[in-house]
Amino acid sequence: MAGDTGRTVTVVVPAAGRASRSRGPIWCRRRPDGSITLEAVIKPLGLAHVARVIVVVLRDHVDSHCGGDAAGLTQYLATKLGLGTADRPVDDKATLEVLALENETADATETVCQAIERCGIDGPIFVKDCDGSFPHVVADDDHVCVLPITSESVTSLHDLPSKSFADECGGVLTNIVEKQIVSDLACVGGFGFASAAAFQRAQEKVRAASNSATRAGNGPGRVFTSHVALQMLVEETVFRVIKVPTFEDWKTAEAWAANSQQYKNVLMHLDGVLVRPKQTWLAAAIREMADQPASLAPHFEPIAENVAAFRAAVTSVKSARAVVLSSLSEASRPAVAAMLKEFNIPCDSLVLGCSAVGSTFLLAHDTLHIQPHAAGSLTSAVATPSA
Numbered sequence: 001m002a003g004d005t006g007r008t009v010t011v012v013v014p015a016a017g018r019a020s021r022s023r024g025p026i027w028c029r030r031r032p033d034g035s036i037t038l039e040a041v042i043k044p045l046g047l048a049h050v051a052r053v054i055v056v057v058l059r060d061h062v063d064s065h066c067g068g069d070a071a072g073l074t075q076y077l078a079t080k081l082g083l084g085t086a087d088r089p090v091d092d093k094a095t096l097e098v099l100a101l102e103n104e105t106a107d108a109t110e111t112v113c114q115a116i117e118r119c120g121i122d123g124p125i126f127v128k129d130c131d132g133s134f135p136h137v138v139a140d141d142d143h144v145c146v147l148p149i150t151s152e153s154v155t156s157l158h159d160l161p162s163k164s165f166a167d168e169c170g171g172v173l174t175n176i177v178e179k180q181i182v183s184d185l186a187c188v189g190g191f192g193f194a195s196a197a198a199f200q201r202a203q204e205k206v207r208a209a210s211n212s213a214t215r216a217g218n219g220p221g222r223v224f225t226s227h228v229a230l231q232m233l234v235e236e237t238v239f240r241v242i243k244v245p246t247f248e249d250w251k252t253a254e255a256w257a258a259n260s261q262q263y264k265n266v267l268m269h270l271d272g273v274l275v276r277p278k279q280t281w282l283a284a285a286i287r288e289m290a291d292q293p294a295s296l297a298p299h300f301e302p303i304a305e306n307v308a309a310f311r312a313a314v315t316s317v318k319s320a321r322a323v324v325l326s327s328l329s330e331a332s333r334p335a336v337a338a339m340l341k342e343f344n345i346p347c348d349s350l351v352l353g354c355s356a357v358g359s360t361f362l363l364a365h366d367t368l369h370i371q372p373h374a375a376g377s378l379t380s381a382v383a384t385p386s387a
Helices: 037-042 061-064 070-081 110-119 194-213 225-234 255-258 281-287 304-315 330-342
Strands: 009-015 050-058 095-101 125-128 143-148 163-170 172-178 187-193 240-243 263-269 274-279 300-302 319-326 350-354 360-364 368-372
Touching: 009 037, 009 110, 009 319, 050 061, 050 110, 070 095, 095 110, 110 125, 110 194, 110 225, 125 281, 143 163, 172 225, 187 194, 187 240, 187 330, 194 225, 194 319, 263 304, 304 319, 304 350, 330 350
Parallel strands: 009 050, 009 125, 050 095, 143 240, 172 240, 263 319, 319 350
Antiparallel strands: 125 187, 143 187, 163 172, 163 187, 274 300, 360 368
16 A cells, blocks of 8 residues: 555564463453453554554464454454455555464564565564554654653553663654663654664674674573664664653553553443433333433433532543443433433443442452442442432
């Protein structure tokens, strides 16, 4: 899709490691919102200049987690992300591909090089780690994505000594160091390279030096993407430094747990708490047996202070989902949904057929511990159900 469309970049997501840092491979872990991490890695990226998105995984992970169906995984991700595939292209959209490697690679840069060779990648590439997420418009030049460390942003970064850090002057990279805190610019796992071939050449030079150091007992043997960028920087390649506004980190089990805590379900009963019935509600219920009203709004009135409290509770949490419970029947769902919209009541999930009484929830968190919680922490701040 490159050429006339202006799409020249290939995004490569290397995920062919052995997942030693957490339970199972990170790329297919289920997030609190129901998505898998690969969706969260790719979705915030602006892909207007991207022709292909190539995800590189291990064959045995596809076998154990996807029933061996790499084509099915490809279509699943493409559908979730609104992208095309080689078999089912979508007009004016990048295509998504899954490359399943038989053998584990030494590190992410070797994974990228295998993708370049096996998938025939030419031109600019953007290397995106699979253990974090951030918004970024992918460009076709050499650039490094960083998060400025502030008192607010530092809470989204975990295990700082494990990250790479960059120095810049006037928006241009002057130094990049792996696993040393040398500045307030933390690299977030997004690197642009104007040439896939240049990336390969630099990676080979760093690999050769790393192998020599390993044989001498003086090096770790792994080549990070920051090492490749540093090699190209030494060779006078100019990298732009792109400061991203936010970053989600799930590199370690601790980071995953902390990130999961940002997601909350805020539950509230509708009947007698958010709305109260008017005298005509029974007539509406009777008519429901014959024909469905477009909205139940004419037969209920909002309880303004409770609606305001519910809305405030939802907006106070970064990734909250508003869940509304009601004793109204499933058949009335369209009319209830229309009423909620008319009364400006937030609702991401509408659960019908629930009695308008106290509730007890058993919550299974990521730690797999079952914790009983009595409903009412929110309703303590608002009026109790009315008749």
